Amino acid sequence: MNEAGRRGHDIGGKDAGCCERDEHELQAWERRADALGEVIWGKAALIKVDELRRLREDLGPNAYDDLGYYERWMHSLAQGLIEHGVFTVEELARAMSGLEALPAQPAGAQGPARLDALFGPGTAVRVIAADAPGHIRTPWYCRGKRGTIVELCGFFPNPEELAYAREGAPLQPLYRVAFSAAQLWPDTPANDKDQLEIDIYQHWLERTS
Amino acid sequence: MKEAQVDASPDPAGSRDKSRDQGYYPRMQTAVEALLILKGIISPADVEREVEKMAGRDYRSGARMVARAWQDPGYRLRLLADGAAAARELGMDVGQLRLIVLENTAQVHHVIVCTLCSCYPRALLGIPPGWYKSREYRSRVVREPRAILSEFGTQLPESVQIRVHDSIADQRYMVLPLRPEGTEALDEGALASLVTRDSLIGVGLARLPE
Numbered sequence: 274m275n276e277a278g279r280r281g282h283d284i285g286g287k288d289a290g291c292c293e294r295d296e297h298e299l300q301a302w303e304r305r306a307d308a309l310g311e312v313i314w315g316k317a318a319l320i321k322v323d324e325l326r327r328l329r330e331d332l333g334p335n336a337y338d339d340l341g342y343y344e345r346w347m348h349s350l351a352q353g354l355i356e357h358g359v360f361t362v363e364e365l366a367r368a369m370s371g372l373e374a375l376p377a378q379p380a381g382a383q384g385p386a387r388l389d390a391l392f393g394p395g396t397a398v399r400v401i402a403a404d405a406p407g408h409i410r411t412p413w414y415c416r417g418k419r420g421t422i423v424e425l426c427g428f429f430p431n432p433e434e435l436a437y438a439r440e441g442a443p444l445q446p447l448y449r450v451a452f453s454a455a456q457l458w459p460d461t462p463a464n465d466k467d468q469l470e471i472d473i474y475q476h477w478l479e480r481t482s
Numbered sequence: 483m484k485e486a487q488v489d490a491s492p493d494p495a496g497s498r499d500k501s502r503d504q505g506y507y508p509r510m511q512t513a514v515e516a517l518l519i520l521k522g523i524i525s526p527a528d529v530e531r532e533v534e535k536m537a538g539r540d541y542r543s544g545a546r547m548v549a550r551a552w553q554d555p556g557y558r559l560r561l562l563a564d565g566a567a568a569a570r571e572l573g574m575d576v577g578q579l580r581l582i583v584l585e586n587t588a589q590v591h592h593v594i595v596c597t598l599c600s601c602y603p604r605a606l607l608g609i610p611p612g613w614y615k616s617r618e619y620r621s622r623v624v625r626e627p628r629a630i631l632s633e634f635g636t637q638l639p640e641s642v643q644i645r646v647h648d649s650i651a652d653q654r655y656m657v658l659p660l661r662p663e664g665t666e667a668l669d670e671g672a673l674a675s676l677v678t679r680d681s682l683i684g685v686g687l688a689r690l691p692e
Contacts, residue, residue, distance in 0.1 A: 338617065341507075342615050
Protein backbone atom coordinates (compact mmCIF):
# COMPACT_ATOMS: atom_id res chain seq x y z
CA MET A 274 0.00 0.00 0.00
CA ASN A 275 1.27 3.46 -0.91
CA GLU A 276 1.38 5.78 2.11
CA ALA A 277 0.22 8.65 -0.11
CA GLY A 278 -3.28 7.24 0.16
CA ARG A 279 -3.25 7.24 3.94
CA ARG A 280 -5.40 9.89 5.58
CA GLY A 281 -4.07 12.15 8.29
CA HIS A 282 -6.21 10.88 11.16
CA ASP A 283 -5.45 7.23 10.40
CA ILE A 284 -2.32 6.97 12.50
CA GLY A 285 -2.24 3.50 14.05
CA GLY A 286 1.29 2.06 13.89
CA LYS A 287 3.07 5.32 13.07
CA ASP A 288 6.12 6.54 14.92
CA ALA A 289 5.39 9.05 17.65
CA GLY A 290 6.95 10.34 20.82
CA CYS A 291 6.57 9.25 24.40
CA CYS A 292 2.98 9.04 25.59
CA GLU A 293 2.75 11.95 28.01
CA ARG A 294 0.12 11.31 30.65
CA ASP A 295 -1.99 14.32 29.86
CA GLU A 296 -4.70 14.45 32.51
CA HIS A 297 -5.44 18.18 32.40
CA GLU A 298 -8.85 19.44 33.42
CA LEU A 299 -10.98 20.58 30.53
CA GLN A 300 -11.70 24.28 30.23
CA ALA A 301 -15.29 25.40 30.71
CA TRP A 302 -15.79 25.99 26.99
CA GLU A 303 -14.47 22.51 26.20
CA ARG A 304 -16.98 20.92 28.57
CA ARG A 305 -19.71 22.99 26.96
CA ALA A 306 -18.56 22.01 23.47
CA ASP A 307 -18.60 18.37 24.55
CA ALA A 308 -22.14 18.70 25.92
CA LEU A 309 -23.32 20.65 22.88
CA GLY A 310 -22.14 17.79 20.67
CA GLU A 311 -24.08 15.28 22.75
CA VAL A 312 -27.23 17.40 22.46
CA ILE A 313 -26.80 17.95 18.72
CA TRP A 314 -26.37 14.29 17.74
CA GLY A 315 -28.32 12.88 20.65
CA LYS A 316 -31.52 14.58 21.74
CA ALA A 317 -31.80 16.94 18.77
CA ALA A 318 -30.62 14.30 16.24
CA LEU A 319 -29.47 17.06 13.89
CA ILE A 320 -26.45 15.24 12.62
CA LYS A 321 -24.77 11.85 12.66
CA VAL A 322 -21.55 11.18 14.54
CA ASP A 323 -19.90 9.83 11.39
CA GLU A 324 -20.62 13.07 9.55
CA LEU A 325 -18.73 14.91 12.28
CA ARG A 326 -15.86 12.43 12.02
CA ARG A 327 -15.73 12.95 8.25
CA LEU A 328 -15.61 16.73 8.70
CA ARG A 329 -12.70 16.45 11.15
CA GLU A 330 -10.86 14.01 8.91
CA ASP A 331 -11.25 16.40 5.98
CA LEU A 332 -9.21 18.98 7.87
CA GLY A 333 -6.18 17.17 6.48
CA PRO A 334 -3.10 16.12 8.44
CA ASN A 335 -1.63 19.53 9.20
CA ALA A 336 -4.73 21.21 10.60
CA TYR A 337 -5.80 17.98 12.25
CA ASP A 338 -2.57 17.89 14.25
CA ASP A 339 -2.38 21.60 14.85
CA LEU A 340 -5.85 21.97 16.34
CA GLY A 341 -6.76 20.78 19.80
CA TYR A 342 -9.35 18.08 20.31
CA TYR A 343 -12.30 20.36 21.08
CA GLU A 344 -11.21 22.81 18.40
CA ARG A 345 -11.64 20.04 15.84
CA TRP A 346 -14.87 19.12 17.61
CA MET A 347 -16.32 22.64 17.26
CA HIS A 348 -15.13 22.89 13.67
CA SER A 349 -17.09 19.75 12.78
CA LEU A 350 -20.23 20.82 14.65
CA ALA A 351 -20.31 24.25 13.00
CA GLN A 352 -19.60 22.91 9.51
CA GLY A 353 -22.08 20.09 9.88
CA LEU A 354 -24.87 22.37 10.98
CA ILE A 355 -24.17 24.71 8.06
CA GLU A 356 -24.23 21.74 5.68
CA HIS A 357 -27.62 20.76 7.05
CA GLY A 358 -28.94 24.28 6.59
CA VAL A 359 -29.59 24.71 10.31
CA PHE A 360 -27.89 28.11 10.04
CA THR A 361 -25.95 29.95 7.37
CA VAL A 362 -22.33 31.08 7.27
CA GLU A 363 -23.66 34.62 7.48
CA GLU A 364 -25.65 33.90 10.63
CA LEU A 365 -22.69 32.18 12.25
CA ALA A 366 -20.29 34.97 11.28
CA ARG A 367 -22.55 37.59 12.83
CA ALA A 368 -23.16 35.54 15.97
CA MET A 369 -19.45 34.82 16.40
CA SER A 370 -18.59 38.46 16.00
CA GLY A 371 -21.14 39.98 18.34
CA LEU A 372 -23.19 41.53 15.53
CA GLU A 373 -26.96 41.54 15.64
CA ALA A 374 -28.68 39.01 13.42
CA LEU A 375 -30.06 40.50 10.21
CA PRO A 376 -33.83 40.31 9.70
CA ALA A 377 -34.70 36.81 8.56
CA GLN A 378 -34.91 36.46 4.79
CA PRO A 379 -37.41 33.79 3.91
CA ALA A 380 -35.63 31.39 1.58
CA GLY A 381 -36.99 29.44 -1.35
CA ALA A 382 -40.08 30.01 -3.40
CA GLN A 383 -41.81 32.10 -0.75
CA GLY A 384 -39.03 34.62 -0.38
CA PRO A 385 -38.05 37.51 -2.61
CA ALA A 386 -36.08 36.58 -5.73
CA ARG A 387 -33.48 39.11 -4.75
CA LEU A 388 -32.69 41.47 -1.91
CA ASP A 389 -33.15 45.20 -2.31
CA ALA A 390 -29.93 47.08 -2.99
CA LEU A 391 -29.36 49.34 0.01
CA PHE A 392 -26.39 51.38 -1.14
CA GLY A 393 -25.94 53.82 -4.02
CA PRO A 394 -22.67 55.00 -5.57
CA GLY A 395 -20.65 57.17 -3.19
CA THR A 396 -22.13 55.64 -0.03
CA ALA A 397 -19.59 55.32 2.77
CA VAL A 398 -19.58 51.75 4.03
CA ARG A 399 -17.61 49.49 6.29
CA VAL A 400 -16.97 45.79 5.76
CA ILE A 401 -18.23 43.99 8.84
CA ALA A 402 -15.47 42.72 11.11
CA ALA A 403 -16.72 39.15 11.25
CA ASP A 404 -15.26 35.70 10.88
CA ALA A 405 -16.65 32.21 10.59
CA PRO A 406 -15.74 28.88 9.06
CA GLY A 407 -17.21 28.13 5.66
CA HIS A 408 -16.76 29.49 2.16
CA ILE A 409 -16.38 33.27 2.40
CA ARG A 410 -15.57 35.47 -0.62
CA THR A 411 -14.79 38.58 1.42
CA PRO A 412 -11.01 38.79 1.76
CA TRP A 413 -9.59 38.95 5.27
CA TYR A 414 -7.56 42.11 4.58
CA CYS A 415 -10.64 44.26 4.05
CA ARG A 416 -12.68 43.07 7.01
CA GLY A 417 -13.57 45.97 9.27
CA LYS A 418 -12.19 48.51 6.75
CA ARG A 419 -13.98 51.61 5.46
CA GLY A 420 -14.68 52.05 1.79
CA THR A 421 -16.91 53.77 -0.71
CA ILE A 422 -19.44 52.18 -3.04
CA VAL A 423 -18.31 52.60 -6.65
CA GLU A 424 -21.30 50.90 -8.20
CA LEU A 425 -23.86 48.18 -7.91
CA CYS A 426 -22.63 45.36 -10.17
CA GLY A 427 -25.81 43.30 -10.14
CA PHE A 428 -27.47 40.50 -8.20
CA PHE A 429 -25.79 37.15 -7.63
CA PRO A 430 -26.57 33.94 -5.78
CA ASN A 431 -24.89 33.93 -2.39
CA PRO A 432 -21.65 31.93 -2.76
CA GLU A 433 -21.65 31.04 0.93
CA GLU A 434 -24.81 29.04 0.23
CA LEU A 435 -23.81 27.75 -3.21
CA ALA A 436 -20.80 26.19 -1.48
CA TYR A 437 -23.19 23.89 0.39
CA ALA A 438 -25.09 22.86 -2.74
CA ARG A 439 -27.98 25.23 -2.05
CA GLU A 440 -29.39 27.75 -4.52
CA GLY A 441 -27.94 30.86 -2.91
CA ALA A 442 -31.35 32.54 -2.92
CA PRO A 443 -32.36 35.27 -2.58
CA LEU A 444 -29.88 36.92 -4.94
CA GLN A 445 -27.41 39.20 -3.18
CA PRO A 446 -26.59 42.71 -4.41
CA LEU A 447 -22.90 42.81 -5.30
CA TYR A 448 -20.96 46.08 -5.23
CA ARG A 449 -17.58 47.23 -6.30
CA VAL A 450 -16.18 48.99 -3.26
CA ALA A 451 -13.16 51.30 -3.26
CA PHE A 452 -10.70 51.35 -0.37
CA SER A 453 -7.77 53.66 0.11
CA ALA A 454 -4.55 51.67 -0.06
CA ALA A 455 -3.16 53.70 2.82
CA GLN A 456 -6.03 52.57 5.03
CA LEU A 457 -5.75 48.94 4.02
CA TRP A 458 -1.97 48.79 4.40
CA PRO A 459 -0.99 51.33 7.05
CA ASP A 460 2.50 49.86 7.38
CA THR A 461 3.28 50.03 3.67
CA PRO A 462 4.25 53.37 2.11
CA ALA A 463 1.67 54.26 -0.54
CA ASN A 464 0.55 57.17 -2.63
CA ASP A 465 -2.45 58.72 -0.87
CA LYS A 466 -4.44 58.56 -4.09
CA ASP A 467 -3.95 54.84 -4.66
CA GLN A 468 -6.90 52.64 -4.04
CA LEU A 469 -8.03 49.07 -4.24
CA GLU A 470 -11.43 48.02 -5.53
CA ILE A 471 -12.99 44.82 -4.27
CA ASP A 472 -16.20 43.00 -5.20
CA ILE A 473 -18.22 42.63 -2.01
CA TYR A 474 -21.67 41.19 -1.37
CA GLN A 475 -24.14 43.40 0.42
CA HIS A 476 -24.43 41.29 3.56
CA TRP A 477 -20.79 41.99 4.37
CA LEU A 478 -21.34 45.77 4.26
CA GLU A 479 -22.81 48.26 6.69
CA ARG A 480 -23.41 51.97 6.21
CA THR A 481 -21.11 54.28 8.15
CA SER A 482 -22.44 57.58 9.43
CA MET B 483 5.91 31.10 14.99
CA LYS B 484 5.89 27.52 13.80
CA GLU B 485 8.95 26.70 15.89
CA ALA B 486 7.42 28.12 19.03
CA GLN B 487 4.52 25.74 18.53
CA VAL B 488 6.81 22.78 18.12
CA ASP B 489 8.54 23.66 21.39
CA ALA B 490 5.29 23.93 23.29
CA SER B 491 4.47 20.93 25.42
CA PRO B 492 1.94 18.65 23.75
CA ASP B 493 -1.58 19.07 24.95
CA PRO B 494 -3.81 17.14 22.61
CA ALA B 495 -7.00 17.83 24.49
CA GLY B 496 -7.27 21.29 23.13
CA SER B 497 -5.95 24.09 25.28
CA ARG B 498 -2.46 24.54 23.89
CA ASP B 499 -0.83 27.89 24.34
CA LYS B 500 -0.68 29.07 20.76
CA SER B 501 -0.09 32.32 19.04
CA ARG B 502 -3.37 32.18 17.13
CA ASP B 503 -6.57 33.70 18.43
CA GLN B 504 -7.34 31.65 21.52
CA GLY B 505 -10.88 32.98 21.47
CA TYR B 506 -11.87 31.72 18.02
CA TYR B 507 -13.19 28.28 18.95
CA PRO B 508 -14.72 29.34 22.28
CA ARG B 509 -16.54 32.07 20.32
CA MET B 510 -17.69 29.47 17.83
CA GLN B 511 -19.00 27.33 20.70
CA THR B 512 -20.97 30.23 22.17
CA ALA B 513 -22.33 31.28 18.78
CA VAL B 514 -23.45 27.80 17.69
CA GLU B 515 -25.21 27.24 21.01
CA ALA B 516 -26.85 30.68 20.83
CA LEU B 517 -28.08 30.16 17.25
CA LEU B 518 -29.61 26.78 18.08
CA ILE B 519 -31.41 28.31 21.06
CA LEU B 520 -32.52 31.32 19.01
CA LYS B 521 -34.04 29.00 16.42
CA GLY B 522 -35.81 27.00 19.12
CA ILE B 523 -33.97 23.79 18.23
CA ILE B 524 -32.47 23.30 21.68
CA SER B 525 -33.18 24.93 25.02
CA PRO B 526 -30.58 26.57 27.28
CA ALA B 527 -31.26 23.80 29.80
CA ASP B 528 -30.36 21.06 27.30
CA VAL B 529 -26.65 21.88 27.25
CA GLU B 530 -26.54 22.52 30.98
CA ARG B 531 -28.15 19.16 31.64
CA GLU B 532 -25.66 17.41 29.40
CA VAL B 533 -22.70 19.12 31.11
CA GLU B 534 -24.04 17.92 34.47
CA LYS B 535 -24.71 14.44 33.19
CA MET B 536 -21.18 14.08 31.82
CA ALA B 537 -19.67 15.56 35.00
CA GLY B 538 -21.47 12.82 36.93
CA ARG B 539 -19.89 10.06 34.85
CA ASP B 540 -16.47 8.72 35.67
CA TYR B 541 -14.48 5.53 35.92
CA ARG B 542 -15.87 4.77 39.38
CA SER B 543 -18.96 3.33 37.70
CA GLY B 544 -16.73 0.87 35.88
CA ALA B 545 -14.85 0.19 39.12
CA ARG B 546 -18.11 -0.73 40.87
CA MET B 547 -18.97 -3.17 38.08
CA VAL B 548 -15.54 -4.77 38.30
CA ALA B 549 -15.72 -5.13 42.08
CA ARG B 550 -19.16 -6.72 41.82
CA ALA B 551 -17.89 -9.15 39.18
CA TRP B 552 -14.95 -10.11 41.40
CA GLN B 553 -17.38 -10.92 44.23
CA ASP B 554 -20.33 -12.36 42.38
CA PRO B 555 -19.73 -15.09 39.76
CA GLY B 556 -23.25 -14.68 38.38
CA TYR B 557 -22.74 -10.95 37.85
CA ARG B 558 -19.36 -11.65 36.23
CA LEU B 559 -21.06 -13.84 33.63
CA ARG B 560 -23.77 -11.24 32.98
CA LEU B 561 -21.10 -8.52 32.69
CA LEU B 562 -19.14 -10.52 30.13
CA ALA B 563 -22.34 -11.35 28.23
CA ASP B 564 -23.70 -7.77 28.03
CA GLY B 565 -21.77 -4.91 29.62
CA ALA B 566 -24.49 -2.30 29.20
CA ALA B 567 -27.15 -4.50 30.77
CA ALA B 568 -24.78 -5.17 33.66
CA ALA B 569 -24.31 -1.41 34.11
CA ARG B 570 -28.08 -0.85 34.10
CA GLU B 571 -28.44 -3.64 36.65
CA LEU B 572 -26.42 -1.43 39.04
CA GLY B 573 -28.69 1.55 38.29
CA MET B 574 -26.38 3.34 35.86
CA ASP B 575 -27.85 5.38 33.00
CA VAL B 576 -25.72 4.45 29.99
CA GLY B 577 -28.14 5.42 27.24
CA GLN B 578 -27.75 3.43 24.03
CA LEU B 579 -24.29 2.14 24.95
CA ARG B 580 -23.28 -1.24 23.57
CA LEU B 581 -20.46 -2.44 25.81
CA ILE B 582 -18.13 -5.38 25.41
CA VAL B 583 -16.22 -6.30 28.56
CA LEU B 584 -12.89 -8.07 28.07
CA GLU B 585 -11.65 -10.17 30.95
CA ASN B 586 -7.96 -10.20 31.79
CA THR B 587 -6.54 -13.52 32.91
CA ALA B 588 -3.14 -14.77 33.99
CA GLN B 589 -2.47 -15.49 30.32
CA VAL B 590 -4.14 -12.60 28.46
CA HIS B 591 -4.08 -8.83 29.02
CA HIS B 592 -6.41 -6.53 27.05
CA VAL B 593 -5.74 -2.91 26.04
CA ILE B 594 -8.19 -0.54 24.35
CA VAL B 595 -7.56 2.22 21.83
CA CYS B 596 -9.31 3.98 18.98
CA THR B 597 -6.64 4.75 16.39
CA LEU B 598 -9.05 6.64 14.11
CA CYS B 599 -10.58 9.10 16.60
CA SER B 600 -11.39 8.77 20.29
CA CYS B 601 -14.05 6.07 20.77
CA TYR B 602 -14.37 5.37 24.48
CA PRO B 603 -17.23 4.21 26.74
CA ARG B 604 -18.15 7.83 27.51
CA ALA B 605 -21.70 6.94 28.50
CA LEU B 606 -20.25 4.91 31.38
CA LEU B 607 -16.78 6.31 32.17
CA GLY B 608 -17.19 9.95 31.12
CA ILE B 609 -14.85 12.02 28.96
CA PRO B 610 -11.64 10.17 28.06
CA PRO B 611 -8.33 11.51 29.35
CA GLY B 612 -6.26 13.69 27.06
CA TRP B 613 -3.61 11.04 26.46
CA TYR B 614 -6.19 8.53 25.20
CA LYS B 615 -6.96 10.94 22.35
CA SER B 616 -3.32 11.80 21.68
CA ARG B 617 -1.36 11.06 18.53
CA GLU B 618 1.26 9.28 20.64
CA TYR B 619 -1.10 6.78 22.25
CA ARG B 620 -3.20 6.16 19.13
CA SER B 621 -0.16 5.70 16.90
CA ARG B 622 1.98 3.54 19.12
CA VAL B 623 -0.16 1.30 21.27
CA VAL B 624 -1.20 -0.93 18.37
CA ARG B 625 2.42 -1.54 17.35
CA GLU B 626 4.35 -1.40 20.61
CA PRO B 627 1.86 -1.95 23.42
CA ARG B 628 4.51 -3.18 25.85
CA ALA B 629 6.50 0.03 25.42
CA ILE B 630 3.36 2.14 26.02
CA LEU B 631 2.43 0.05 29.07
CA SER B 632 5.90 0.52 30.53
CA GLU B 633 5.55 4.29 30.01
CA PHE B 634 2.47 3.97 32.21
CA GLY B 635 4.51 2.00 34.75
CA THR B 636 2.96 -1.34 33.85
CA GLN B 637 5.27 -4.31 33.32
CA LEU B 638 3.85 -7.62 32.14
CA PRO B 639 5.75 -10.90 31.93
CA GLU B 640 6.61 -12.04 28.41
CA SER B 641 4.47 -15.10 29.05
CA VAL B 642 1.32 -12.92 29.03
CA GLN B 643 -0.29 -12.34 25.67
CA ILE B 644 -1.34 -8.75 25.01
CA ARG B 645 -4.46 -8.20 22.93
CA VAL B 646 -4.95 -4.64 21.76
CA HIS B 647 -8.48 -3.78 20.64
CA ASP B 648 -8.85 -1.01 18.06
CA SER B 649 -12.35 0.22 18.87
CA ILE B 650 -13.54 1.90 15.69
CA ALA B 651 -17.23 0.98 15.43
CA ASP B 652 -20.42 1.77 17.32
CA GLN B 653 -19.67 -0.49 20.22
CA ARG B 654 -17.39 0.22 23.14
CA TYR B 655 -14.95 -1.80 25.20
CA MET B 656 -13.96 -1.97 28.86
CA VAL B 657 -11.40 -4.20 30.52
CA LEU B 658 -12.24 -6.38 33.50
CA PRO B 659 -8.85 -6.33 35.23
CA LEU B 660 -7.36 -9.21 37.15
CA ARG B 661 -8.29 -9.29 40.82
CA PRO B 662 -5.14 -8.56 42.85
CA GLU B 663 -3.78 -11.21 45.19
CA GLY B 664 -4.49 -10.89 48.88
CA THR B 665 -7.92 -9.30 48.46
CA GLU B 666 -10.05 -12.25 49.56
CA ALA B 667 -11.19 -10.54 52.76
CA LEU B 668 -12.12 -7.18 51.18
CA ASP B 669 -15.71 -6.07 50.69
CA GLU B 670 -17.04 -4.69 47.44
CA GLY B 671 -16.41 -1.05 48.33
CA ALA B 672 -12.80 -1.75 49.24
CA LEU B 673 -12.34 -3.79 46.06
CA ALA B 674 -13.75 -0.98 43.92
CA SER B 675 -11.18 1.41 45.38
CA LEU B 676 -8.43 -0.78 43.90
CA VAL B 677 -9.79 -0.40 40.37
CA THR B 678 -8.15 2.51 38.53
CA ARG B 679 -9.37 4.14 35.36
CA ASP B 680 -6.17 3.03 33.64
CA SER B 681 -6.91 -0.59 34.57
CA LEU B 682 -10.29 -0.30 32.82
CA ILE B 683 -8.53 0.84 29.63
CA GLY B 684 -5.79 -1.75 30.04
CA VAL B 685 -2.74 0.50 30.39
CA GLY B 686 -2.65 -0.26 34.11
CA LEU B 687 -3.46 -3.02 36.58
CA ALA B 688 -5.73 -2.92 39.60
CA ARG B 689 -3.90 -1.64 42.66
CA LEU B 690 -2.65 -3.95 45.38
CA PRO B 691 -4.31 -3.45 48.75
CA GLU B 692 -2.39 -1.32 51.28
